[in-house]
Amino acid sequence: MKSAVKRALAVLTVLAVAFSLAACGGDSSKGTTLVLWSIATESDAFHPAYTKAIADFEAAHEGIKIKHETFENESYKTKIKSAVSANELPDIFFTWGGGFSQAFVDSGKVLAIDKYYTDEFKAQLSTAALGNATYNGKIYGSVYSTPVSVMFYNKKMFDKYNLKVPVTFDELTNVCQTFISNKIQPFGISVKDTWVLAMSHDALTLKSAGPEKVKSVLTKQGGSYNDPDFIESAKKIKELESMGAYLKGATGLTNDEASAQFYNGTVPMYITGTWMAGSIQTDTETPEDFDVAPIPVINSNNAKITDFMGGASDTLMVAASTKNPDVAGNAAFELTRSISKYAYLDGAGIAAWKVDYDDSAVNPLTKKSAEYAKGATSFTLWFDTLMAAEDAGEYLALLQELYTGNVTPEEFAKHMADQLGK
């Protein structure tokens, strides 16, 4: 009896070991397989573009396969950070340029891909577009779209009350006042998903302080956040909030819930990234009722109507640990080039690469947004991407406090100055 038990145990142990070994083995099929991580999940507007770009790449390079693994946006931010610290990055990974990836690059886990940025690519994608993927003078990633913050509005509702698109902040408050008097809540916004509130605040701050000052203060290259121009934009947010310009209950609504109110014509305005142009085509019944405009100017001495928040931030980077640096480095550029094209044709994003193909089928909203991006006098990366992660986290938390009235605009600016001065 006893020996039978022993034998059974021995067999079980051997089986368990064999299974675990088999699980570690992986496939040994011929050719090269690159693993790509992105946030283009099946419901994401960029998913079809990624799929087509990968198919193109695989067709052009025989023997190379790309395994695309996708993750939900918020959880991906966690995943990518743990992957960097655990040294478990895939060959190519999606990330955000600017401050977000600074620590990744500093840790030496990301490959510099300057040498794969050939003349062919240089002709189609400017070095300037790669600014947010450039650290210490080296290129660490390639980009595919140039989203900017804009104001989407419901043309039909504007026409009904004879309103013109506001160009200055005073005009904007007048527009809001008209809607409010007619029992319409002017702006859709989400404070729960704080990045949506940040989109509005970032843009108003840009239009108050101007691109140079914003950039130098947020990246700690001189100047203080405790400055009248910064206090001004915080005040404007508060002013809009107290006059009732924002969707009631915004503090408890997600971006999806809030934007649904915009799509169904409950609220006439929404400040967000140009990616909404694509969603309007699919999520509203009458896309032709909607239009897009730049964000009004607060202080015309500092900022112009053509100054934009945004720029190429969505980036594909290559891990320093990849076994095929040459293939992966080239793939980062080829993939982003194709994604740029297909995403633009789908209306999902504004092409960062040169448009040398027929784009007459692109929806008018995306096209108009692309025109704005093309005519931009400056791009300033969104605050939470531009700043280092620690400061960005504090910024988003403070914005909620500002919106709910726990801190005054002056206190807000002072807290921010303290945080950035740490």
Add this chain to the structure above:
Amino acid sequence: MDKVMKNKTAIFLFMFPAALLFTTIIIIPIVMSGYYSLLKWNGFTDVDFIGLGNYIELFTSKSAGFPRTIGNVMLFTAMSVFIQLPIALALALILSRKIRGEKFFVAVFFFPVLMSTVVIGQLWMKIYNPDYGIINSALRFLGLESLTRVWLGDQNTALMAVFIPMLWQYIGYHMLLMYAGVKSIPVEMKEASYIDGATELQITRYITIPLLKPVIRVCVIFAVTGSLKAFDLIYVLTKGGPAHASEVPSTLMVSMIFLRNRYGFGSSIAIFIIFICFFFAILIKKIFKTEVD
């Protein structure tokens, strides 16, 4: 059996896998977190040893708002023990009296425990929706427009609004534990006291509940430690907002580590949660022991 217990090799063989797993996935990470909590570290680059700096910041920094999260979580713990458990006990006592549809009700009350928290979160988000949610709709229907709120977005109501679904979800869990406990009490004891003339209420008070004490103790420990490390439903419903109104230590920890890359500071919160859970678990055991003696 005796023979096995004396055989050192057998003991080692049977204990080893569990002990190995326990050490590698529980003990070592705790020790590592303890070490990380003494660092200023963004998770990727160089580390900076700062001793107890993180712990000092934990209790002194106003912007991190840690003391407030402790207050919130203590309130929730008290609510679990004094609201959730009595309801669970009452349900268990009622259901174990062979009422009609007993099995059905046990299943119904237990159902929320089986559902994914994210699903429950979505469900309650719809219930709380200021526009079409059932609560505000009902209030409007009753003409109580003035009572409608942005339940999850109002700093005054957000905390309670997340606590209610959390209490609701786990009532079924504690009920099932207690129900099983009641069912395992020998019927003879109840019958004997019944013959001696005890009323139903007296039987419950003097027979069932005292015999149920070990189960209740387990439930209290689960409820307290579960509340102290509560996370998922809060994260789905409010993410700790608005403006930290519904923040608890675990949501703060996640935002510190993964939003702000402050691994050291986040680890010190983790260590604090572990410490406080142990503290309460031991305290509860002590309280129940002295009562038994």
